[in-house]
Amino acid sequence: MKKLMSLLMALALFCAALPALAEEETPAHVLVVFFSHAGENYGVGVIEEGNTARMGRIIAEQMEADIFELVPVVPYPEDYDACLEAATEEQRTVARPEYEEEIENWEQYDTVFIGYPIWWGQIPNIVHTFMEAYDFAGKTVIPFNTHEGSGQAHSQKDIEALMPEEATVLQGLAVRGGRAQNDPEGTGADVAKWLKDIGLAE
Ligand SMILES: Cc1cc2nc3c(=O)[nH]c(=O)nc-3n(C[C@H](O)[C@H](O)[C@H](O)COP(=O)(O)O)c2cc1C
Structure with missing residues (x-):
């Protein structure tokens, strides 16, 4: 009887641990990749974490996604004007x-x-390095960006044109950099609505 009781208890403990085990073992199927520039930026002063990074973390949290940040091997200047020049040169x-x-x-x-971020109306070149390096066939791709007036600029169309036919590109979301930086709740609400609109959340 004692043996049976310990067996039942062991079984109960095992069953209680099952959900946690299952959670650990299910790898994320969604990935958030972003480039973002910390340092001095337009309208937000000197920031420790870039505006797009903030938006990306909110998306990752809501989608339970993994994150991969495109960290430049040669960092961009912290100084805003110097960064503008660097972006001009790389374009x-x-x-x-x-x-x-x-x-x-x-x-x-x-x-x-x-x-x-929108840089001179464009997707920063480092993001092109990434998009050219991976095979997107069969993937669902969703752009997101921050800006200070240009919205998405031409970036949605550019990404649609760059992706292979076998990829599905959904409508992206553009958020003002200052909002992404300073209003996490507002940005979270924007993101939640957008994810619903494009059918990725309920
Ligand atoms: C090099 C550079 C060029 C920019 N060009 C534009 C632009 O053409 N249109 C715009 O709305 N904002 C422009 N911005 C502002 C950024 O898009 C905006 O501050 C963005 O939120 C920065 O995101 P990040 O902190 O993730 O880098 C530019 C910023 C930089 C540094």
Whole structure:
């Protein structure tokens, strides 16, 4: 009888631990990739974490996604004017700046959010380096960005044109940099509504 009781108790403990085990073992199928520039920025002063990074973390939290930040091997200047110049130069030369590390287990993700600030009306070149490096066939791709007046600029159309036919590109979301930086609740509400609108949340 004692033996049976201990067996039943062991079984009960095992069953109680099952949900936690299952949670740990289910890898995320959504990935949020972004580039973002900390330091001095337009309208927000000197910031420790970039505006797009803030937006990306909110999306990742709501989607229970993994995050991969495109960290430039050669950092952009902290100074705003110097960064404007660096961006002008890389656009002029169609540069493909390198970023640190690579994404592990790319195959595991079926949905990839791609985040960036608008730089001179464009997607920063380092994001092109990333988009050219991976195979997006079969993936659902969703752009998101921050800006200070340009909205998405031409970036939605650019990403649609760059992706292979076998990828599905959903409507992206543009948020003002100052809002992403200083109003996490407002940004969270924008993101929640958008995810619902594009069918990724209930
Ligand atoms: C090099 C550079 C160029 C920019 N060009 C534009 C632009 O064309 N249109 C716009 O609305 N904002 C522009 N901005 C403002 C950024 O898009 C905005 O501050 C954004 O939120 C920055 O995001 P981050 O902190 O993630 O880098 C520019 C900023 C920089 C640094």
